[in-house]
Amino acid sequence: MSYALLDAARVAKAAKTSLHTLNANPETTEAHQRKVIMIERIEALAAAAAESDAGKAITLTSEEFWLISRNW
Numbered sequence: 001m002s003y004a005l006l007d008a009a010r011v012a013k014a015a016k017t018s019l020h021t022l023n024a025n026p027e028t029t030e031a032h033q034r035k036v037i038m039i040e041r042i043e044a045l046a047a048a049a050a051e052s053d054a055g056k057a058i059t060l061t062s063e064e065f066w067l068i069s070r071n072w
Contacts, residue, residue, distance in 0.1 A: 001061055001062065001063075002061065002062035003059050003060070003061055003062070004059065004060055004062070004065060005057050005058075005059050006057065006058055006059070006060060006065075007050075007056065007057060007058075008046045008047075008049035008050035008055075008056050008057055008058040009046075009050040009056070011042065011043075011046035011058050011060065011068070012043055012046035012047040012050055014068050014069070015039050015040075015042050015043035015046060015068050016043055018039050018067075018068045018069075018070075019036065019039050019040065019043060022035060022036050022039065023036070035067065038064075038067065039067065039068060042060070042064060042068065045058060046058050
């Protein structure tokens with residue numbers, strides 16, 4: 001599994017954009033709901049990391065990055 005250390009503020013912004021895109025298409029499938037929940041968690045963690053004093057970075061797996069980037 002691949003990991004990347006990314007700027008937390010940029011990840012939070014990308015996740016927020018991705019959530020906006022996903023919420024514009026209100027599906028009710030379980031897969032869609034799981035995507036939304038996962039991206040909400042990533043956005044919350046990235047926003048918290050961006051506001052912290054230590055590092056201002058977040059590590060994502062390649063799958064997490066792909067999930068966010070596919071929906072923005």
